[in-house]
Amino acid sequence: MELKRLQLETFDTPKPTQLIERILQIATKEDSTILDSFAGSGTTAHAILNLNKQDGGNRKFILCEMCDYAETITAERVRRVINGYGEGNNAVEGTGGSFDYYELGETIFDPVTGNLNDNADTEQIRRYIWFSETNSPYTKPDKDAHQYLLGTFHNNNYYFYYIKGEETCLDWEFLRTFTKKDKAEMYIIYADRCILTDEEMLRLNIRFKKIPRDIKRV
Numbered sequence: 001m002e003l004k005r006l007q008l009e010t011f012d013t014p015k016p017t018q019l020i021e022r023i024l025q026i027a028t029k030e031d032s033t034i035l036d037s038f039a040g041s042g043t044t045a046h047a048i049l050n051l052n053k054q055d056g057g058n059r060k061f062i063l064c065e066m067c068d069y070a071e072t073i074t075a076e077r078v079r080r081v082i083n084g085y086g087e088g089n090n091a092v093e094g095t096g097g098s099f100d101y102y103e104l105g106e107t108i109f110d111p112v113t114g115n116l117n118d119n120a121d122t123e124q125i126r127r128y129i130w131f132s133e134t135n136s137p138y139t140k141p142d143k144d145a146h147q148y149l150l151g152t153f154h155n156n157n158y159y160f161y162y163i164k165g166e167e168t169c170l171d172w173e174f175l176r177t178f179t180k181k182d183k184a185e186m187y188i189i190y191a192d193r194c195i196l197t198d199e200e201m202l203r204l205n206i207r208f209k210k211i212p213r214d215i216k217r218v
Contacts, residue, residue, distance in 0.1 A: 116212030
């Protein structure tokens with residue numbers, strides 16, 4: 001009945017919102033964050049928004065859904081609950097609040113080989129490597145920075161020399177692309193292979209990391 005009032009496609013066995021509200025009253029606090037890994041039609045979010053409106057709480061929710069109705073039913077239900085839904089005598093006032101909807105992109109690693117997934121978004125790979133190396137949020141370098149620079153952390157420069165579908169090599173030609181702006185105490189450089197000798201890297205304070213094998217071990 002509730003989903004019909006929301007004017008959404010109904011499920012065979014939707015969970016009653018009031019039941020979820022009662023469970024949340026017992027099991028959570030007014031500032032809890034609730035995770036629903038199988039969001040379905042979005043009943044959990046509906047119940048949380050209702051409770052926040054009733055008691056002024058600041059509960060947050062994370063919904064995960066793999067089926068193709070995630071945007072058209074799950075997320076749409078949350079929007080309508082926030083903004084209000086129904087018509088005439090069946091109209092229900094919105095709860096207020098807000099939420100963001102995201103879709104996952106390609107996985108960074110190929111689930112079969114464990115190697116870097118060339119179909120993944122390069123910027124997301126850069127973010128992953130930066131966080132793995134520094135445990136800090138990634139900020140995109142200035143537009144005039146080195147093309148392959150990830151960033152500087154504790155006076156160390158991190159570079160991800162990666163081109164989709166091509167093999168990259170840490171060699172003297174690559175090092176000649178550095179300018180005075182690239183000066184640092186240590187240079188951590190990701191590439192497919194390296195032809196510098198250990199003595200050269202030691203002298204230049206370079207640490208080479210191979211793509212993709214070493215990424216999981218940073």
